[in-house]
Every structure is written in structure tokens, then in C-alpha cells.
Amino acid sequence: MTAYAFAHLRSVDVNAEIVEYLEKIDATLDAHGGRFLVHNKVPTVMDGSFEGVLVLIEFPSTEVAEAWYHSAGYQEIVDFRVNNSVGGAAIVEGVGPDYRAADMVAGK
Template structure:
């Protein structure tokens, strides 16, 4: 099942040069794990609630490869270039399987909650 690395970052200009070095090097850390950018530093169109910052969304073939990328020596080597200079949160998420049915999920969760 596809997995994602999602980051909500709150950069403050001017960006430190280390951030540009991080961006220049990140793709090489993702390639061995099948990672690809779906969203990169995109300012969202906010339709509900307050929001500050940008999003980054990276797709991986599965959670094992997403986790292996994040924990890899190559990524851990460059990670401080970002975390030392940009405040934010990053998470790894499983996607939903093909044929996912939100209504069926809601029914099952309702039944479990009411049991």
C-alpha cells in the first residue's frame, strides 16, 4: 500500500543556505526507496481555518520504504540542514487501499464504537 511522508513547514525568510543544500540533496536520498515529490513547498489555498506555512508531500511504494528512507544514513545526514533552520512537523502515513470506501469505514467504526 502506498505511503507518504508529509511535512508542514514554517520557513522564515531569508532561508539559511543550509536549506538550499538540503533541497539540492534530498532527491538522491529518496531515489533508492522509490520516493517522489507530489507536493513541494506548496502554499495551500486555505478554505477552512487558519494556516501558516507550506506543505511537502512525498510518495513511497509502501510504509517500509518510507520508514527506511527516513531512517537511512543518507537522509539522516542532511536532515539537520532543514530541522536546524525551519520549524515544522513531519509524519509518515499509510495511504488507503484500492477500492477504499469511506462510507463502509464509517459504518464499521460506528458499529465498533457503539458495541
């Protein structure tokens, strides 16, 4: 099942470490079949609040996404993001093409 790594970054200090992070992250994704779907975009907020930017990366599965996050290549640069931004990142499994919201109520 497709999985997504996402980050909600409320602020980013764009400095030499962030530049290095951006220069190196693509190579870490390539080895795991990851690709950016959204990168550093400010969403149009329809209700509630959402400060900052969104990053969304697609992976073939949760296992692959977690392997990417824990890979030597990504671990070499992850602190550059963590130490120079306010926000968080997570991995979530997607749903299949036939999924319907009512499936949650039905226990599927």
C-alpha cells in the same frame, strides 16, 4: 500500500544548510522509490487555518518510507531541515483504490 511522507512547514530559514538539504534530498529519494507530489506549495485554504507550506512525498509503502527517513543519506541532512524550519514531518499509509469513507464507520 502506498505511503506518504509529508511536512507542514510554517516557516523556513533559507540559508546554506537548507540549500544543501535541497541539493541532496533527491538522491535520498531515488534509492527508495520516493517522489515529490507537492513541494514547498502554499495551499489554498478552504476553511480553518494553514500557515506555511506543504511538502508531500510518495513511497511504495510505509516500510519503504520509514527506511528512507532512517537511511544514512537522509539522516545526514535531516537536521538541516529540522534546525532551520518551524513545523513537523510525518509518514502516513494511504488507502486502497476501493476505499470509501463509510468503511471507517463499518470498521473496515
